[in-house]
Amino acid sequence: MPREIERQYKEILKQYVMQQTEKNLYAGQNFSRQLIKKNVAPEEVISVHKAALEEMFPELQTEVLHSFDFLIEMMIRYGLAHSEHQSLLQHQK
């Protein structure tokens, strides 16, 4: 994931975690479109999410962080399905 996207993700997430307003949720929804457009894999999103939580909550239980590694493994499979979709679309052009 490009550094700038990572920075933006952390910033938008932080806003949402502090205040669950419609506006902040909407910023997230808009941002998710960008992630897809830039071919960011879902496991990369989980990975940045984990890093963001580590920064925001330095006291977070190690077990919770381990659970993210598990979630990353889950999403790798979804990422494969997604990239398969992309190449199928390319192929059809």
Added chain:
Amino acid sequence: MPREIERQYKEILKQYVMQQTEKNLYAGQNFSRQLIKKNVAPEEVISVHKAALEEMFPELQTEVLHSFDFLIEMMIRYGLAHSEHQSLLQHQK
């Protein structure tokens, strides 16, 4: 997500969170294939993951849980891309 799948996810995750062995990771990787096969959307996985953490760590900061709602929003978009892929495949048959 079917109740049985949800139960299994929580169990496999719990094992992994307790012990990050190759065996437990492998169980997770195998399980992710099942999730895809059963058309479980990625946002549903995040949702069950959140519920599992709430059960395992009742003291977990509310902010961390809010962050999962944000992640769910991210994954909804990936879920759409995935189901689009499914219907494309169906269409080609």
